[in-house]
Amino acid sequence: MRIVVQAEPFDFGAEANRFAAGHTDMGAIVTFTGIVRDLAQNPLDRMVIEYYPGMTEKALEKIATEAQERWFLGDVLVIHRHGDLRPGDMIMMVATAAPHRVDAFEAAEYLMDFLKSRAPFWKQEFTADGAEWVASKDEDEDALKRW
Amino acid sequence: MRIVVQAEPFDFGAEANRFAAGHTDMGAIVTFTGIVRDLAQNPLDRMVIEYYPGMTEKALEKIATEAQERWFLGDVLVIHRHGDLRPGDMIMMVATAAPHRVDAFEAAEYLMDFLKSRAPFWKQEFTADGAEWVASKDEDEDALKRW
Amino acid sequence: MTLDVLYFAWVRERIGVPREKVETSAATVMDLVEELRAREERYAVAFGDLKALRVAIDQELTEFDASLNGAREVAFFPPMTGG
Amino acid sequence: MTLDVLYFAWVRERIGVPREKVETSAATVMDLVEELRAREERYAVAFGDLKALRVAIDQELTEFDASLNGAREVAFFPPMTGG
Numbered sequence: 001m002r003i004v005v006q007a008e009p010f011d012f013g014a015e016a017n018r019f020a021a022g023h024t025d026m027g028a029i030v031t032f033t034g035i036v037r038d039l040a041q042n043p044l045d046r047m048v049i050e051y052y053p054g055m056t057e058k059a060l061e062k063i064a065t066e067a068q069e070r071w072f073l074g075d076v077l078v079i080h081r082h083g084d085l086r087p088g089d090m091i092m093m094v095a096t097a098a099p100h101r102v103d104a105f106e107a108a109e110y111l112m113d114f115l116k117s118r119a120p121f122w123k124q125e126f127t128a129d130g131a132e133w134v135a136s137k138d139e140d141e142d143a144l145k146r147w
Numbered sequence: 148m149r150i151v152v153q154a155e156p157f158d159f160g161a162e163a164n165r166f167a168a169g170h171t172d173m174g175a176i177v178t179f180t181g182i183v184r185d186l187a188q189n190p191l192d193r194m195v196i197e198y199y200p201g202m203t204e205k206a207l208e209k210i211a212t213e214a215q216e217r218w219f220l221g222d223v224l225v226i227h228r229h230g231d232l233r234p235g236d237m238i239m240m241v242a243t244a245a246p247h248r249v250d251a252f253e254a255a256e257y258l259m260d261f262l263k264s265r266a267p268f269w270k271q272e273f274t275a276d277g278a279e280w281v282a283s284k285d286e287d288e289d290a291l292k293r294w
Numbered sequence: 295m296t297l298d299v300l301y302f303a304w305v306r307e308r309i310g311v312p313r314e315k316v317e318t319s320a321a322t323v324m325d326l327v328e329e330l331r332a333r334e335e336r337y338a339v340a341f342g343d344l345k346a347l348r349v350a351i352d353q354e355l356t357e358f359d360a361s362l363n364g365a366r367e368v369a370f371f372p373p374m375t376g377g
Numbered sequence: 378m379t380l381d382v383l384y385f386a387w388v389r390e391r392i393g394v395p396r397e398k399v400e401t402s403a404a405t406v407m408d409l410v411e412e413l414r415a416r417e418e419r420y421a422v423a424f425g426d427l428k429a430l431r432v433a434i435d436q437e438l439t440e441f442d443a444s445l446n447g448a449r450e451v452a453f454f455p456p457m458t459g460g
Binding site: 011012013014015016017020022023024025026027028029030031032033034035036037038039040087088090099101102104105108109112143 | 158159160161162163164167169170171172173174175176177178179180181182183184185186187234235237246248249251252255256259290
């Protein structure tokens with residue numbers, strides 16, 4: 001398991017290759033990557049992500065550990081950025097390795113669902129209209145109910 | 148949409164990065180990668196994948212087109228190798244880009260489920276016991292029923 | 295009519311060739327299978343259990359009762375195991 | 378007892394500081410919230426709608442009726458929006 005919270009950009013492809021390498025007993029690798037969106041109707045200048053040093057890492061470790069208890073996984077990777085981001089920048093990625101594809105998919109979805117609303121990150125968007133904290137979505141809270 | 152059937156290895160990370168680049172209106176990228184497994188109880192020497200030139204590409208395009216009709220996707224990538232593979236080699240990858248994570252995940256699972264048992268590929272495994280065609284699994288056929 | 299008939303995986307191994315031209319007046323895939331079965335033992339073996347086989351006409355998956363009307367290429371193979 | 382009290386996102390903006398030491402004898406998070414609300418308008422505003430807030434004691438998510446017994450660090454913040 002590898003959990004990283006960092007301000008610096010990460011190389012999705014290089015991380016994906018490093019994660020996939022050397023798992024000859026794991027047939028399935030799933031990755032999810034979140035990218036800062038730029039919506040035509042209200043162009044985004046930048047996004048700032050705040051986090052809670054200490055608690056954020058612990059929360060991510062807890063979520064990843066729970067995924068490992070629930071599915072048969074070879075490995076889990078979570079990388080999440082904080083600080084300043086621009087449209088098109090990668091915010092975060094998760095990766096799961098498992099012997100079978102269903103486990104790799106379900107575990108990645110579980111990680112994402114909990115990461116969305118149980119890991120201490122807060123997004124603020126800067127547009128021509130000013131700064132606005134991103135509101136949590138009911139659908140993200142609802143997504144937890146399926147697990 | 149990009150569909151590739153090739154004998155040559157592909158660079159998963161480079162393909163993933165290329166796929167993710169330039170989608171500033173797509174917030175979610177999901178990838179799945181299949182790797183040749185080497186099981187301790189019966190070490191694999193090599194795997195050979197046979198395909199049906201012409202039909203295989205058409206079948207993959209049909210599956211990807213159906214995914215695009217069913218979910219709101221920005222892009223779909225399918226790469227599948229044929230020919231000789233060794234343990235640890237990547238067999239194939241799919242990638243989906245969508246505005247929202249649920250679409251990207253579901254579409255990737257759909258692609259995998261149909262690719263497993265509706266795209267003309269046949270795997271043959273070579274071990275110390277000789278050559279054996281991989282049998283299809285009932286669970287792969289069952290997986291189609293959820294869509 | 296003359297059909298291109300293709301075989302893949304263990305079907306190809308049992309029949310011994312990857313493809314061949316078949317001159318036939320079979321109306322359906324099943325008729326063609328019966329003709330081939332009657333030809334030689336290797337066909338009878340390859341087509342022994344149709345539940346273990348799949349068929350495509352002109353590169354589209356179909357069923358054994360499908361018509362061969364207009365068909366140019368027929369392929370027989372075991373269930374696919376991609377991914 | 379002396380608690381480290383942390384604020385994040387718009388809670389931090391409304392209160393005006395990211396963290397502060399608070400001397401309190403509050404038994405629960407709710408008691409602490411009431412003390413802070415009574416202090417100054419900015420706290421009353423930040424803690425106006427508790428349904429819009431989350432709380433962690435010593436970096437573990439908890440509820441507003443949780444005991445502060447043994448607590449060293451209490452954090453208030455809006456619902457998380459990671460990923």
